[in-house]
Amino acid sequence: MNRLLYIIPSEVVMYRINIFLGIITTFFIVLLGSCSNLRGAKLYSPEQFGLVKVEDNLYVERGADEGAIHALQSAMKIAETAVKTTYGSVQSQPVTNACITEECYHKFGGMSSKAKVYGDRILLSPRGLDWHFLAHEWSHDEMRTRLSFIAWCRLPQWFDEGVAVAVSQAPEHSEEHWEYLVASDINRPTREELISYTSLRQWLSAARRFGATTNDERKARGELEIHPLYSAAGHEVRPWLQEVGTRGLLKLIAQMNDGEKFNMVYPGNHAQLTTQD
Incomplete structure (x- = not known):
C-alpha cells in the first residue's frame, strides 16, 4: 500500500x-x-x-x-x-x-x-x-x-503603562487627575523616578509606595482616590503620543523589534515631569 x-x-x-x-x-x-x-x-x-x-x-x-x-x-x-x-x-x-x-x-x-x-x-x-x-x-x-519576545522584555514597564493609560482614557489616570495631585501637593513620582521603573516588580513596588494600597482607607474617610503612578505615566507618554501619533508609536515598536535600545528611540523630552509641575 x-x-x-x-x-x-x-x-x-x-x-x-x-x-x-x-x-x-x-x-x-x-x-x-x-x-x-x-x-x-x-x-x-x-x-x-x-x-x-x-x-x-x-x-x-x-x-x-x-x-x-x-x-x-x-x-x-x-x-x-x-x-x-x-x-x-x-x-x-x-x-x-x-x-x-x-x-x-x-x-x-x-x-x-x-x-x-x-x-x-x-x-x-x-x-x-x-x-x-x-x-x-x-x-x-x-x-x-x-513586539518580539526579546523586545517586549526590554520595553520599560512605565512606557507600556503610559501607552495603556493614554489608550484607556480612564478619568482616574487623566491629566485632570494629575493636575489635582499637583495642586494638592500629593506625593507623586518625579520624572527621574518614573523612568527608573523599568520592570514589573519595580512598578508594583512603586504603586504601593505612591498610595495604591491606601485608597480603601481614603474612600472610608470620604476622600478622593489617588493614582499618582499611573497618572504620572500618562502625563509623560500622552504628550509624546499626541505629537508622534500612530506612525510614531509603530516606528518605535519596529525599531525595538530591530534591536534598538529604548532610550535611543524614545527622546524622553516631551513632558517636564517634576515635583514642581
Missing part, C-alpha cells in the same frame, strides 16, 4: 506556531511573575473555575445577569476601537474574563487592582467592568503581540 503524504497548509503551520509562541510567552510571564500569576493561569481553563462562556473571547462569572453581559459586550467594542485608534489596527485577540464578585477576582490572582492581564487573558474585577480598564489591559496585550 502506498503511503499518502499529507501536506499541512502554510496557514495552519503559522497558526500552530503562533499558538506555541503564545504558550511560551505565557509560561515566561508566569515564571517571571508571582503567585498571583500562577493563579492567573486558571484563566486558560476558565469554565473549570466558575466562569461561563458567552462567546469565544468572553467569559463571565456564573450568575451574571443579561444586563451585565450586554454591557460587557458593548464595552469590548468601545475598548477595541480605542486600541485601534492608537495602534492603527488591532492584531491581538485577548479573551476577556469578567468577575462580578471580589471572591472570583481573588481566585484568579486579582487583589486591589481593578483589572489585570495575563498574556492574552484579561481579568476584570467587579470594580473594573467598563471599557476604560478593558482598553488599558487590551493595550498591554496589543503591545506584547506587536
